[in-house]
Amino acid sequence: MPEPAPPEMAGEAGQSAPERPELRSSAGIAVLGSQVAVHGLDLHADCLQLGFVHYLLFCVTGRRFDPVVARALEELWVSTGYPDARIWCNRVAGYLGSARVDPALALAASLAATNSVAYGFQALHRAYRVQASLPEPLREREAWLVTVFAERRVLYGYGRPVHGHDERIDVALEVLARAGLPAGPALRRAFWLERRLHQRKGLEMNIAAVFAAIAIDFGLDAREFDAFMLLELTPGYMAVYAEQRRRPPFEFLRGWHSDVGPSPAPE
Amino acid sequence: MTSREEWGGSAAEARAPALAWLARELARAEAWDEGIEAARNACVAGASLAAGAIVAAAYYDNPLTGAPALRECIERVGPLPLTLETWREALAPRPHPAFDGHPVSPGFGFLGPGREGVFFAALSRWVERTPSAPRSRFLLAQRAALEPLTGALNAAGLAAFACLDCGLDGDAAERCFLLFKLESALDEAQKAQRAGLRAIPFNGIRYVYEGTLPAPRARDRQALLRRLGLDEGLDHA
Numbered sequence: 038m039p040e041p042a043p044p045e046m047a048g049e050a051g052q053s054a055p056e057r058p059e060l061r062s063s064a065g066i067a068v069l070g071s072q073v074a075v076h077g078l079d080l081h082a083d084c085l086q087l088g089f090v091h092y093l094l095f096c097v098t099g100r101r102f103d104p105v106v107a108r109a110l111e112e113l114w115v116s117t118g119y120p121d122a123r124i125w126c127n128r129v130a131g132y133l134g135s136a137r138v139d140p141a142l143a144l145a146a147s148l149a150a151t152n153s154v155a156y157g158f159q160a161l162h163r164a165y166r167v168q169a170s171l172p173e174p175l176r177e178r179e180a181w182l183v184t185v186f187a188e189r190r191v192l193y194g195y196g197r198p199v200h201g202h203d204e205r206i207d208v209a210l211e212v213l214a215r216a217g218l219p220a221g222p223a224l225r226r227a228f229w230l231e232r233r234l235h236q237r238k239g240l241e242m243n244i245a246a247v248f249a250a251i252a253i254d255f256g257l258d259a260r261e262f263d264a265f266m267l268l269e270l271t272p273g274y275m276a277v278y279a280e281q282r283r284r285p286p287f288e289f290l291r292g293w294h295s296d297v298g299p300s301p302a303p304e
Numbered sequence: 305m306t307s308r309e310e311w312g313g314s315a316a317e318a319r320a321p322a323l324a325w326l327a328r329e330l331a332r333a334e335a336w337d338e339g340i341e342a343a344r345n346a347c348v349a350g351a352s353l354a355a356g357a358i359v360a361a362a363y364y365d366n367p368l369t370g371a372p373a374l375r376e377c378i379e380r381v382g383p384l385p386l387t388l389e390t391w392r393e394a395l396a397p398r399p400h401p402a403f404d405g406h407p408v409s410p411g412f413g414f415l416g417p418g419r420e421g422v423f424f425a426a427l428s429r430w431v432e433r434t435p436s437a438p439r440s441r442f443l444l445a446q447r448a449a450l451e452p453l454t455g456a457l458n459a460a461g462l463a464a465f466a467c468l469d470c471g472l473d474g475d476a477a478e479r480c481f482l483l484f485k486l487e488s489a490l491d492e493a494q495k496a497q498r499a500g501l502r503a504i505p506f507n508g509i510r511y512v513y514e515g516t517l518p519a520p521r522a523r524d525r526q527a528l529l530r531r532l533g534l535d536e537g538l539d540h541a
Contacts, residue, residue, distance in 0.1 A: 123506050125345050129359050132342035136366035137402040146346070149358040154350030155501055210528035220532040228534045286368055286403060287338065292416050295344055295504040297495035300333040 064096070090114060097264045098257065105216050106255055112212045113251070114269040116205050117244060120276030126151040128290070130274040134281030135289035147274035148267065158267065164194030164245035165262050168253055171226045178226065182233055194227070194246025195234050205244040209251070221254025319470045322434060326466045327484040329426045334419070335459055336488065339363035343489035344496035348504045356493030357486060364485045367402040369414050369458050374481050375474045377411030377464035386442045388449060395454050409454035411461025420456035427457060430466055437469040459485070 065075040073080040076099040084092055091107035094100075102110075122131045129150045133143035151157040172178045185192065197203055213220065220228075227250035231242040252262045281289050329335060339360055346359035364370045380394045397407030415422070424447065431437050431444060443450065443457075443465060457465075460481065467477035496503050529535045 121511075123509065123511055125349050125501075125504060128345045128504075129342050132338050132345070133359075133362055133366075136338065136363055136370070137368055138362050138366045138370075142362035142365055146342075146355075146359040146362040149355035150346040150349075150351055152351045152355055153347075156349050157351070159350065207523040207525050207528060210525070210532060210534075211523055214528055214531045220534045224532075225534060228529070287414055287416075289338065290341065290509065291338065293341065293509065295341060295348070295496065295508075297344055297348075297492060297499045297503045300336075 064099070093268070094265055098261050100256075102255070105218065109212050109216045109218055110251075110255070110265075112216075113209055113248060115272070116208045116212070117269055118272030118276075119270075120273045122277045122280075122289075124273065125153075126157065126270060127273050127277040130278040131281050131289045134278035135284065135287055137282065137286055140275070140278060143278050144271065144274060147270075147278075151270055157270075158263065160193055161245050161248065161266055162259070162263055163191075164243075165249040165252065165259050167192050167194050168223055168227055168246060168249040169259065171223075171230060173222060173226065178229065182230070186237075192230070192234065194249060195231065195242050196240045197243045202241055203243045206242065206247055209244065209247045213251070221251075223250040223253035226250065315471070319472075322466065322470050323480060325430070325433065326463060326480065327487065329429070330459060330463065330481075330484045331488045332426075334422050335426070337369065337416075337459065339485065340489055340492050343493040345504060347493040347497040348499070348501060350497065350500070353490060353493060353497070356490050356497075360486050360489035360493070361482060363489075364482055367400070368408065369460050371460070371478045371481055373408075373410040373458075374460040374464045374467075375410075375478055377461055378468055378474050378477055380410065381439060381464065382468055384439075386438060388446055391442070391446065391450060392453060395450060397454065411454075411464045412457055413455030415456050415458055423457040423459060423462040424451075426462050427465060430462075430469075434469060437465075439468050440465045 063076070065073065065080070067073045075084060075096060078084055078095075084095065087095060087101075087104075088107065088111065090111035091102060091104065094102055094107055094110065120127070122128060126147050130143055130147045133146055138146075153159055154163075170181070172181055224247070227242065227246050231240075231246070234240040234242075248266070249262065252265075257265060342363045343356045343360040346355040347353065365372065367373060381391070384390050384394055395409050395412070397409045399405045400408035402408075424444070427440050427444060431440050434440070463481045463484070464477065467480060472480065526535070
């Protein structure tokens with residue numbers, strides 16, 4: 038058990054100490070110089086063997102996962118850390134590496150850029166909502182889809198702006214198969230929806246649908262999913278950032294301008 | 305006197321038109337740099353404007369043309385008498401850790417080809433409109449002697465000289481510089497947000513991969529689907 042917090046110190050004679058604000062937490066405590074507790078476990082005794090991704094999962098959820106599940110999630114993360122400087126959030130890292138911005142600011146900036154709708158965290162969040170809204174009974178699911186078509190709703194997790202076929206899906210399936218993890222009900226529903234959308238609109242699913250469905254099958258709720266997935270693209274950012282740090286400064290796409298409309302007229 | 309106090313009262317009022325001029329100069333398209341593109345990228349896939357602000361603020365914290373360079377320029381130039389030798393000594397390039405130890409003069413250099421005169425021209429406009437701009441006037445008068453040593457004036461340098469002439473300290477100058485640079489960056493980020501991904505297409509640049517490309521590994525989707533129980537028969541389960 039962590040040491041009790043030090044007692045309130047009395048002030049000078051006749052004076053009471055100013056009241057300290059109270060902060061309640063069950064996530065953890067750092068008893069500096071002694072030990073650290075995380076969701077009731079001893080960080081330095083109980084958590085070191087978890088691996089970083091499992092530890093993050095534990096911090097986010099407060100639950101320990103089957104190591105096979107945690108490892109599968111880690112492999113899914115690895116499978117989507119693309120170090121291609123053309124990807125929009127990686128370009129941010131490239132510009133910042135080229136300008137010699139400190140890596141922490143570059144990482145924060147790349148993460149912020151990834152909080153986007155077409156791809157990235159907002160797309161993942163919306164894909165989760167789609168998967169979570171799919172009813173399990175087939176008849177209800179069919180009715181749900183009729184409504185979706187009637188309302189012309191965008192189904193995040195299906196379709197991909199640049200290339201219709203998402204190469205990560207086969208990898209994700211292989212990760213699950215190699216781990217001996219059978220598809221859960223959410224993943225089965227996700228593929229059911231893909232078949233329907235493919236028949237009707239020629240759309241394929243993208244990895245956001247697969248990640249969301251797997252997360253649901255693994256018991257992550259929407260908030261846990263949002264918080265857990267944040268670092269999955271970090272290797273890609275940092276690969277581009279680090280390379281640009283090695284190249285001459287300001288070389289990254291120097292002088293290239295995207296077409297977003299007219300520039301302000303000179304005064 | 306703190307910088308906050310300096311901003312108060314009539315001094316701030318007197319300074320306002322000068323700082324508004326600096327903001328307009330830094331917002332001119334010819335003064336833009338890759339920070340603008342970084343901010344556009346931040347929002348092109350639909351992230352909120354806050355992402356553009358974070359990216360632009362990070363970019364303009366860069367040590368070579370950003371706020372740190374501005375501050376260092378102010379520190380070096382601020383206390384100098386107007387003599388060429390002291391300026392040559394103060395502005396002489398020094399090894400910079402962010403540039404692998406290569407020498408750098410803060411506020412100078414790192415401009416793209418053909419843009420070397422952009423900020424000197426802006427400084428000339430500044431001197432024309434500002435009766436009391438002793439450091440800027442001195443830099444322009446001694447440009448022929450100093451530019452070969454320092455390189456061309458850049459955006460951080462322009463802001464440093466204008467802020468020094470206005471009597472701003474490093475803290476106030478840094479705030480101004482970041483806010484003024486963010487103004488254009490955020491404007492462009494919003495344009496990119498509206499334009500969407502077609503504005504910055506994935507394949508819109510010629511990408512030359514210089515590394516090794518392993519042979520692709522084929523995976524049998526149907527076999528994997530069967531193995532996981534995701535094959536067609538599930539539709540009727």
